[in-house]
Amino acid sequence: MNKNTQILLAARPQGMVKDSDFLLHTAEIPPVTEGGVLIQNEYISLDPAMRGWMNEGTTYIKGVEIGAVMRSFSAGRVVASKHPDFSVGDNVVGLTGVQAYAVSNGAGLTKVDLSKGQLSRHLGILGMPGMTAYFGLLARGKPRKGETIFVSGAAGIIGAAVGQMGKIKGCKVIGCAGGKDKCDYLLQIGFDGVIDYKTEDVAQRLKELAPEGIHIYFDNVGGDILDAALTNLARGARVVICGAISQYNNAVISGPKNYMKIVSARGTLTGLIVFDFIDQYAKAVLDISKWLKSGKLQYKEHIIEGIENFPLALRMLFEGKNFGKLVLKIGE
Numbered sequence: 001m002n003k004n005t006q007i008l009l010a011a012r013p014q015g016m017v018k019d020s021d022f023l024l025h026t027a028e029i030p031p032v033t034e035g036g037v038l039i040q041n042e043y044i045s046l047d048p049a050m051r052g053w054m055n056e057g058t059t060y061i062k063g064v065e066i067g068a069v070m071r072s073f074s075a076g077r078v079v080a081s082k083h084p085d086f087s088v089g090d091n092v093v094g095l096t097g098v099q100a101y102a103v104s105n106g107a108g109l110t111k112v113d114l115s116k117g118q119l120s121r122h123l124g125i126l127g128m129p130g131m132t133a134y135f136g137l138l139a140r141g142k143p144r145k146g147e148t149i150f151v152s153g154a155a156g157i158i159g160a161a162v163g164q165m166g167k168i169k170g171c172k173v174i175g176c177a178g179g180k181d182k183c184d185y186l187l188q189i190g191f192d193g194v195i196d197y198k199t200e201d202v203a204q205r206l207k208e209l210a211p212e213g214i215h216i217y218f219d220n221v222g223g224d225i226l227d228a229a230l231t232n233l234a235r236g237a238r239v240v241i242c243g244a245i246s247q248y249n250n251a252v253i254s255g256p257k258n259y260m261k262i263v264s265a266r267g268t269l270t271g272l273i274v275f276d277f278i279d280q281y282a283k284a285v286l287d288i289s290k291w292l293k294s295g296k297l298q299y300k301e302h303i304i305e306g307i308e309n310f311p312l313a314l315r316m317l318f319e320g321k322n323f324g325k326l327v328l329k330i331g332e
């Protein structure tokens with residue numbers, strides 16, 4: 001068997017991540033002990049949350065230690081098992097890190113069914129980001145037919161899924177993304193209106209596209225776009241805070257200036273952590289795979305090859321260079 005290639009966290013980044021924040025390392029493949037499995041990873045998920053995991057301290061999850069394997073959701077196959085629930089050949093997803101081989105005691109490791117979608121999709125639309133879109137919109141946003149949804153980061157994995165799920169639920173959907181290509185794509189997949197936040201005034205365009213006001217704002221980016229959304233809420237609006245990618249590289253996160261608009265709209269502002277819905281993932285996977293098969297849900301992946309390209313790939317998320325779910329392919 002080969003050696004294990006790993007990406008270790010070498011330094012805590014200041015601002016945007018740099019190549020030197022990581023170390024490409026070669027290690028022995030650890031032996032499988034009783035109750036353990038050895039996984040050969042094929043795909044590594046790139047997620048904006050990784051930037052927060054590189055910081056010191058604990059938020060909803062503890063920061064990665066310096067010198068440790070960088071945390072990631074990864075998908076691969078079991079190649080050796082001394083665990084009663086996993087067999088050689090099982091396809092699995094878990095927080096097994098940016099490395100070619102990982103040992104696991106099975107905690108948090110999920111067997112995935114490739115009849116619902118190819119392996120990489122279980123890191124995206126059938127995995128954690130898909131679950132975030134599903135529960136963030138349905139359980140937190142609570143869309144009703146005829147309502148208007150505004151979603152930022154709309155051409156990303158979560159944003160595009162939220163918009164299309166909104167259409168499935170009979171809503172009008174407006175998305176905001178950076179650049180013409182991304183905005184054109186959103187119209188192609190059924191969005192009713194788009195805003196290019198790099199060239200347009202978001203608050204002004206929202207007033208034109210949604211004169212009735214927005215009933216749900218699904219926030220992936222925070223910052224100025226959150227403030228623009230708050231100026232155009234309909235009565236009873238639900239603002240779902242999913243993420244704030246525009247802020248993750250800042251030492252201090254700026255809060256919304258227009259939060260009093262929640263009061264005049266009699267609205268709510270709700271936080272979302274996808275892991276709170278883990279016991280309901282199976283139902284979401286069934287619905288999402290059905291929508292994928294029927295064509296109601298379109299899904300785009302952006303695949304970069306080579307574990308050594310991990311730092312570059314991670315930066316792409318913060319530079320808007322990914323177009324679709326960003327995944328690193330590291331195996332055959």
Ligand SMILES: NC(=O)c1ccc[n+]([C@@H]2O[C@H](COP(=O)([O-])OP(=O)(O)OC[C@H]3O[C@@H](n4cnc5c(N)ncnc54)[C@H](OP(=O)(O)O)[C@@H]3O)[C@@H](O)[C@H]2O)c1
Nearest residue numbers: 048156157158177178220242243244245246272273274320
């Ligand atoms: N709460 C939870 O449980 C949970 C779980 C998973 C993810 N999240 C959050 O969900 C959000 C979306 O994640 P994702 O996986 O779907 O990522 P993604 O949208 O596939 O990729 C990130 C996109 O964010 C946009 N972006 C980057 N910097 C920006 C900025 N300064 N202003 C506006 N847009 C910017 C870029 O698109 P453009 O080219 O359009 O700028 C980029 O392509 C993130 O905030 C993430 O942290 C939350």
